[in-house]
Amino acid sequence: MLNSAQVTNLFPLKVENLSLNFGGRNKSQPLINGMSFTINQSGITAIMGPNGAGKSLTLRLLHGLLIPTSGKISWYQKGENSEQTKAMQNQQAMVFQKPVLLRRSVTENLRYTLRVKNITDKNEQQKLIDEALEKAGLEDQAKNPARRLSGGEQQKLAMVRALMTRPAILFLDEPTASLDPNATKAIEDMVLSASEAGTKIIIVTHDIGQANRITDEIIFLNKGQMTEQAPTKTLIEAPQSKAARQYFRGEIVLDD
Amino acid sequence: MSDITDAIVNAFYLIITADRDLVEIVILSLQVNLLAIFISCAIGLSLGALLAVYRFRGRTITLIALSALMGLPPVVVGLIVYMFLSNSGPLGVLGLLYTPTAMVIAQVILITPIIAALTRQTLEAIYEEYKEQLKSLGVGKLGMAATLLWDGRYQLITVILVGFGRALSEVGAVMIVGGNINHVTRIMTTAIALETSKGNLSLALGLGIILIILSFIVNGLVHAINLTAERYAYA
Numbered sequence: 397m398l399n400s401a402q403v404t405n406l407f408p409l410k411v412e413n414l415s416l417n418f419g420g421r422n423k424s425q426p427l428i429n430g431m432s433f434t435i436n437q438s439g440i441t442a443i444m445g446p447n448g449a450g451k452s453l454t455l456r457l458l459h460g461l462l463i464p465t466s467g468k469i470s471w472y473q474k475g476e477n478s479e480q481t482k483a484m485q486n487q488q489a490m491v492f493q494k495p496v497l498l499r500r501s502v503t504e505n506l507r508y509t510l511r512v513k514n515i516t517d518k519n520e521q522q523k524l525i526d527e528a529l530e531k532a533g534l535e536d537q538a539k540n541p542a543r544r545l546s547g548g549e550q551q552k553l554a555m556v557r558a559l560m561t562r563p564a565i566l567f568l569d570e571p572t573a574s575l576d577p578n579a580t581k582a583i584e585d586m587v588l589s590a591s592e593a594g595t596k597i598i599i600v601t602h603d604i605g606q607a608n609r610i611t612d613e614i615i616f617l618n619k620g621q622m623t624e625q626a627p628t629k630t631l632i633e634a635p636q637s638k639a640a641r642q643y644f645r646g647e648i649v650l651d652d
Numbered sequence: 653m654s655d656i657t658d659a660i661v662n663a664f665y666l667i668i669t670a671d672r673d674l675v676e677i678v679i680l681s682l683q684v685n686l687l688a689i690f691i692s693c694a695i696g697l698s699l700g701a702l703l704a705v706y707r708f709r710g711r712t713i714t715l716i717a718l719s720a721l722m723g724l725p726p727v728v729v730g731l732i733v734y735m736f737l738s739n740s741g742p743l744g745v746l747g748l749l750y751t752p753t754a755m756v757i758a759q760v761i762l763i764t765p766i767i768a769a770l771t772r773q774t775l776e777a778i779y780e781e782y783k784e785q786l787k788s789l790g791v792g793k794l795g796m797a798a799t800l801l802w803d804g805r806y807q808l809i810t811v812i813l814v815g816f817g818r819a820l821s822e823v824g825a826v827m828i829v830g831g832n833i834n835h836v837t838r839i840m841t842t843a844i845a846l847e848t849s850k851g852n853l854s855l856a857l858g859l860g861i862i863l864i865i866l867s868f869i870v871n872g873l874v875h876a877i878n879l880t881a882e883r884y885a886y887a
């Protein structure tokens with residue numbers, strides 16, 4: 397459970413011709429429309445694009461929270477790529493834009509995750525909880541109701557909760573969107589150290605500075621499609637697609 | 653006028669001296685209603701939690717039926733339970749008619765839908781907030797139901813108290829199936845009805861005062877629990 401040796405086994409992640417539409421509406425225009433890309437183990441991957449591009453939906457599809465209408469998501473395992481299993485999903489974690497914390501104390505929020513992940517030994521639980529509290533700087537708040545923490549503290553708690561079982565992959569959906577610079581820095585530091593420890597990070601962000609600071613490649617989405625994928629510096633400096641040029645240069649180009 | 657003044661004075665006298673009849677009636681009331689609320693909670697909380705997390709065909713109909721059952725007229729429930737338990741009814745051989753057990757059965761039928769429907773409503777709101785996070789952690793549906801029951805604990809205590817208050821004030825159904833037999837199935841509400849019609853206002857008033865006090869306590873608890881829940885941001 398806690399070893400990250402299997403991590404490398406899951407990559408490359410291949411997404412082929414992925415589509416998603418909900419129910420009968422918008423049949424002609426799926427929300428995710430024939431998306432294909434490959435993500436490798438190394439580095440931190442950013443998913444960027446304008447509002448409504450399908451970034452959050454893509455993250456949920458990758459994590460298995462949504463089932464695609466068509467297309468394939470496959471993870472590398474035992475020499476071949478295969479579809480996501482429950483066991484693979486169990487090695488992944490996700491932090492949402494607005495942290496979802498249980499109506500319990502800070503400590504009990506952490507313990508809940510450990511119990512779900514079958515870590516039942518009291519001593520081991522306490523050790524992991526103490527580590528997590530320290531990493532989040534929440535030692536003094538351990539017994540307080542989690543939902544009474546400040547926004548930044550809540551997001552830090554959500555981060556250490558996601559990381560405490562050393563997932564192979566961590567999905568982050570705009571984790572710093574509503575945080576101040578200090579909290580943003582703290583989250584970014586956690587992201588970097590988790591990445592160094594072997595967890596693959598896939599992060600949705602609107603913050604170009606953040607993409608520059610911590611990510612290695614960008615997958616750019618627009619209107620449910622991937623318009624380009626390139627190393628972060630390259631893509632920000634010389635975006636190829638029209639949508640990405642608009643986005644990074646602030647050009648306002650109206651649809652025809 | 654002085655009759656009424658006498659009745660009030662006597663009522664307090666009965667309460668203060670812990671009159672045997674009065675105490676017996678209060679104790680039986682509490683026994684019947686606490687047992688009924690216990691059974692209703694066992695069924696209603698589980699059912700409500702499962703309905704909050706499971707999506708299945710016929711769910712909407714189930715929810716509508718549950719709401720409809722919440723508003724069942726007590727006397728009709730009394731009548732139906734009576735027919736089942738009467739000598740010629742399907743469960744007549746059990747000999748339960750006019751026993752406290754019959755009253756518990758009627759109360760359970762009245763209260764369970766209320767507990768189940770309010771539980772479902774309360775927990776579904778939390779479920780909408782939690783479901784992606786819990787799914788991401790790998791929690792199954794049953795685990796989610798258990799998590800919701802715990803995380804909704806403050807609101808659910810309120811729900812239980814509402815059910816208990818409803819049971820305490822119920823009269824129609826228990827009157828029919830219990831028969832209001834002195835020393836056997838006479839509880840506060842049925843005794844008030846009977847004693848009033850007999851003109852024995854003292855005992856009726858004494859019981860009425862106790863019912864009102866209980867109702868105040870129940871509502872006070874609801875209020876205090878809501879305040880606590882808000883303070884912890886657990887509401």
Ligand SMILES: Nc1ncnc2c1ncn2[C@@H]1O[C@H](COP(=O)(O)OP(=O)(O)O)[C@@H](O)[C@H]1O
Binds near residue numbers: 418447449452453
């Ligand atoms: N549950 C849903 N039902 C219908 N449409 C949805 C749903 N979730 C998202 N959408 C739509 O899909 C599009 C992409 O959403 P999303 O992935 O959240 O965008 P973003 O790139 O801003 O994260 C948006 O137009 C949004 O309105």
Ligand SMILES: [Mg+2]
Binds near residue numbers: 451452453569
């Ligand atoms: Mg989004």
